[in-house]
Amino acid sequence: MTDGFYLFMGLTRLGNDYNVWDAESHVTYLKPGRGxxxxxxxxxxxxxxxxxxxxxxxxxxxxxFDTDITDSSGDVVATVRSRVYFRLKERAQPAPA
Structure with a gap:
């Protein structure tokens, strides 16, 4: 449900001068998500x-990035921690002094 979202948000917000990769995610399920x-x-x-x-x-x-997954009652049914890698591409880095 959340895979790739922060990666695409980073690419959109930072532009083509950045390398942006999904690095890892952890999901903690708290209760069944119904509805x-x-x-x-x-x-x-x-x-x-x-x-x-x-x-x-x-x-x-x-x-x-931390995300709560909620049901229609507003109860948190799961939490997701997503770690995203960011690096300015070499062509956009400042010249060495």
Missing amino acids: KITADMRTDDATFDLIREKTADGSKYLHW
Whole structure:
């Protein structure tokens, strides 16, 4: 349900100057999900500002995103932790001093 979402969000928000890969995910199931289930996967601008800051010199950065999966009653039925790899592509890195 959540695979690839943060990868595509990163590519969309950061553009073609970044390598973005799904690195790993962990799911914790808390109770059966019956009926309609929902995942709210919003990410604020500050997160992408942090990613730009951490990768500005060409370093890799692995960021964890947390998502609650809820049922129609609003109860959390599972939690997902997704780790995404970010790195500024060599062509976009600043020239060495």
